[in-house]
Amino acid sequence: MRIVDVCAFYSPQGGGVRTYVERKWAAMTALGHEMIVLAPGERDEVVERAPGAILATIAAPKLVLDRRYRYFSDEAALHRALDRWQPDFVEASSPWSSASMVNRWQGAAPRSLVMHADPLASYAYRWFGRVAKRDTIDRGFSWFWRHLRQLDQGTNLVVSASAGLSRRLSAGGLAKIATIPMGVEPGVFSPLRRDSALRAELLAGCGLDERAMLLVGAGRLASEKRWPMVIRAVAEASQDRPIGLVIAGGGREETRVRRATRGLPNVRLLGRLEGRGEFARLLASGDALVHGCESETFCMAAAEARASGLPLIVPDAGGAYDQLLPGAGRAYRAGDMRSLAWAIRRFADHGFVRQHAVATEGARVRTMDEHFAELSRRYEALAGVAERPFLQAA
Structure with a gap:
């Protein structure tokens, strides 16, 4: 045909x-x-x-x-x-x-x-x-x-x-x-790609040690992705908890997103990662994916993160929410920064290592x-x- x-x-x-x-x-x-x-x-x-x-x-x-x-x-x-x-x-x-x-x-x-x-x-x-x-x-x-x-x-x-x-x-x-x-692409994303040395390196870049929690953001730097909201929520949640955030991606809103990171040493923009293997290793090495967009039709980033054994912190609407595995992450009220900050705190306080183990067990997703x-x-x-x-x- x-x-x-x-x-x-x-x-x-x-x-x-x-x-x-x-x-x-x-x-x-x-x-x-x-x-x-x-x-x-x-x-x-x-x-x-x-x-x-x-x-x-x-x-x-x-x-x-x-x-x-x-x-x-x-x-x-x-x-x-x-x-x-x-x-x-x-x-x-x-x-x-x-x-x-x-x-x-x-x-x-x-x-x-x-x-x-x-x-x-x-x-x-x-x-x-x-x-x-x-x-x-x-x-x-x-x-x-x-x-x-x-x-x-x-x-x-x-x-x-x-x-x-x-x-x-x-x-x-x-x-x-x-x-x-x-x-997701078959054969690319897996919990087996987790790299403790990379995790430690990323946290060190955020001014934190290995006991801190590492959140990963992935996607275009576009207005509908709500990166400034994500960054503000991480800033609020990390006032009394050691939390780092790294964001992989590029796009037309980079200047605005970079401006939102000013004064926040625990937030880093990594730019666009060219190799799929490099991106898969990043996802598997985090402690959770944090996502701000409620208008995804499917949400490739959330599916790739789930296939990598990563818990999800996602809005309660759109395709990202469909990927949330019970016991491996949190949902928050879409578009609400304070609700997202609350979800990050709850995720951190309820054993992110244990939730990562649950996510690893449920990492099989549709290809x-x-x-x-x-x-x-x-x-x-x-x-x-x-x-x-x-x-x-x-």
Whole structure:
């Protein structure tokens, strides 16, 4: 089967989307499918990453807010590319304008909308959640719900990564939802990667000894991740407890996040870690992952931390909460700094070493390959095509 993923937010410099796409190429071709990722790029280009794994880019302008990314601006060019590739199945990986473009394409192939993003939770609920209830916010953003319902009507399947998001989509009037959770890269994350020397080194960098608790943050330095809130909560909780925090990641909000660390020697920004093995070793060497974002559709960072045997301190909403293992971490009221500080204290006071042992026992999580196998079965059933010779990239 030939699958085309119209992937609006793929970038060679990207984080979670790039990781997902690169594993998709490997997993889907191993299942016998040809996997073409159609993305906005600097120029029109076709690159064969491996037999059956193709990156095709369409020349597109850069996003104003994040210059690492581009966006589809030429609907006719997108439709010509779909006509060229003659897909058996088409995915739209963003609920924005590119999904509408895919729905307006006149080809016969069935198609899906994959909800990799939750714009209402990322923006509207975060901006207005302190002054209005979600029902009120949803009414104020009724135009976006109408847009999602139109996408639902024009597609064969809406893929959601979490039960919570599926419930919200269903309540908003979407009818074709399938909950297909994502997963972590197989063979990368494990409690066996724990490195006591690295843990001691990171704590020393925070001005603490090995008896202190080491919290790890991971993800883009973006406003929806709420890093300043996380940092303030750690600062409050560490007033009478030895707690260090290291954050791995980069992004457009780095200056603002760095400003929040001023005067806090127990908080360090590590920047973006290039090697996946290095990142996996960092996760396994911490005492807990602390996460601030309640708008995750799946939360790759929390799943990778859980696979590394790490307890979780996460908001009580969104995909991160789905990864919380009983007895191995704490939930706090989403968006509430004082609730997070309380959760950190409670975690520290209730034996973080014991909770780490519980997390290590529960470290087995779903892999990306299992996710793609389930996605493949759904697509094959809708397309009615399982095998087809690979096209040549050139």
